[in-house]
Amino acid sequence: MWSELFHSSYVWNVEVYPEFEDQRACLPSGSFLTCSSDNTIRFWNMDSSPDSPWQKNIFSNTLLKVVYVENDIQHLQDMSHLPDRGSENGIPMDVKAGVRVMQVSPDGQHLASGDRSGNLRIHELHFMDEVVKMEAHDAEVLCLEYSKPETGLTLLASASRDRLIHVLNVEKNYNLEQTLDDHSSSITAIKFAGNRDIQMISCGADKSIYFRSAQQASDGLHFVRTHHVAEKTTLYDMDIDITQKYVAVACQDRNVRVYNTVNGKQKKCYKGSQGDEGSLLKVHVDPSGTFLATSCSDKSISVIDFYSGECIAKMFGHSEIVTGMKFTYDCRHLITVSGDRWERPGSCLWLASLWEWVGATVGRAGGQPPGTPGSQPACAELF
Secondary structure, three states: OOOOOOOOOOEEEEEEOOOOOOOOOOOOOOOEEEEEOOOEEEEEOOOOOOOOOOOOEOOEOOEEEEEEOOOOOHHHOOOOOOOOOOEEOOEEOOOOOOEEEEEEOOOOOEEEEEEOOOEEEEEEOOOOEEEEEEEOOOOOEEEEEEOOHHHOOOEEEEEEOOOOEEEEEHHHOOEEEEEEOOOOOOEEEEEEEOOOOOEEEEEEOOOEEEEEEEEEEOOEEEEEEEEEEEOOOOEEEEEEOOOOOEEEEEEOOOEEEEEEOOOOOEEEEEEOOOOOOOOEEEEEEOOOOOEEEEEEOOOEEEEEEOOOOOEEEEEEOOOOOEEEEEEOOOOOOEEEEEOOOOEEEOOHHHHHHHHHHHHHHHHHOOOOOOOOOOOOOOOOOOO
């Protein structure tokens, strides 16, 4: 007998829980999280060993925990098979329900999530209690980002369809530090970059990329704009490589554009999809900095060499567009989620054939396969 407790509605985002060598972890190694329009956040782990000390759901041996973000349970019911889909007792269902985006803090203790009504929630992951809830935005929250530990700062940035970016201080119970209103349309992605000198980079539907540097003032920390890049195409997503030197941006014209995080200059531009239709919706750089994965509105997923732009693999599997994807920290799996409500860890057979190519590629760069202890990013000084 086989049983799983998948989401009952659109899956919006996936996050992989950080790996720790000590006892700080709140979740077992290899765990990942998904959020959905069914108003739940679900915690998964593919280790089905009966000797695991972590208790799992009796109906699903891969499900660790379900967090219900609202008391309203109407969205847990799958309405797709009903003729009057989208209504209940003649009353239209709330189409703005559900968790839109989430982010795990670098120390693995907190989970930030934003919903489609503009609310921001913080859960602590030991007992899954909600410790902070605020009405942060006037529209759905589209992106969240914690600052990296190397920066010496603990910040959380949230961005929304309302064109605003809020910078929150984690150490001060997520108090507001600054609000930025540079963008003239929805903000589709926001990232922190840099090691000692922290930077914030954001892009949006206004076809703009803003590069900002942090400055300490008497009244607190402020991000000041240093560069503004205006493109001719809409920008849907971006990710920072492991060296913090380059940012890869997914564009409407199906290209991936790579920019220097310090001066904002474009370094490379290559095809992010092999098809002739659709737009790039998501981009994610693997933890080794060797490859990036892209998703296109034609429902395809591509794995691309970050340095050369060569397409290594392309696959289809979802019946709807891919809304989120993450490499695991050992770089052996790519987890994707979609509106078809399925979480699909990458096929082992497909990853095995890819893994041979990975080893050969990193070998040419003089390194070790991604995920190997002591391996160096193959793209550290390639541009």
